Amino acid sequence: MGIVQGMTTFDQATRATRADATTYDVRLDDGYAAAGRLNGGYLLAVLARAAVDASPFEHPISTAAQFLRSPAPGPATVRVEPLRAGRSTAMVRATLVQDGAAHVEALITNATLTTGAEPDWSAEPPRMPPPAECAALPAPKPESGMTLSARLDLLFDPDTIGWRHGAASGRPETRAWFRMVEPVEPDPYVLALAVDSMPPVVYSAGFRGWAPTVELTWHLRALPAPGPLLLAATGRLVSDGRFDEDVEVWDAKGRLVAQSRQLALLGRVAPPERSRRP
Secondary structure (H helix, E strand, O other), X not given: OOOOOOOOHHHHHOOOXXXXXXXXXXXXXXXXXXXXXXXXXXXXXXXXXXXXXXXXXXXXXXXXXXXXOOOXXXXXXXXXXXXXXXXXXXXXXXXXXXXXXXXXXXEEEEEOOOOXXXXXXXXXXXXXXXXXXXXXXXXXXXXXXXHHHHHEEEEEOHHHOHXXXXXXXXXOEEEEEEEEOOOOOOOHHHHHHHOOOOOOHHHHHOOEOOOOEEEEEEEEOOOOOOOOEEEEEEOOOEEOOEXXXXXXXXXXXXXXXXXXXXXXXXXXXXXXXXXXXX
């Protein structure tokens, strides 16, 4: 899989090349890792590329993925199994395979969305300080394995990252402005990355440590307008070593363009005190 002229770095990193009717070759890029493990949203973007190519429709509007094990950077394949194709949607099973083992299993529904479609009704975007009043996280140490940070321009609502200096809010919530560092306007594959791009939402509730995703479902609700994205994450329950994380993604025109929910495992570092309520 050589470099293709005109492709962005992100396009190249998520590229899926058809090998035969049911198999796509991919090369997983080590530039999209967190704590040394490839980011889940990045992996879903790779799967979506293959699933869309194998479908008569243009956009991955719903993805439900199980993360079975962490793949390593390097060559892998995506196996696709078309399940159903109707007049407006097509359903595909996409499996990321490396060294003969399945690593991520996803059911992806594709459709073709209308560019610039306006909602018949919508909730309001969350309140968010302007970018000039937001803060970036410190650059990670090279040994941390946080290569994804160099790909993203995230500016956080200061109220949601007090955990950086020992002042966690006690509420699982995070908000940030999102852009890619390279000049890439948001598209469905960037949105797949965006829904899983922030630190685990439980950090603001006082928990720390690597929080591996067990299952992630995300919906593409509209094609995003050019410009920065607003990410808003919340959690509803932290219990029995697991937590949930809901993310909304709003585009530069204030439209809700993506939603996700994931179930993840708590990191090994727990807060000194837990509260049952915010």
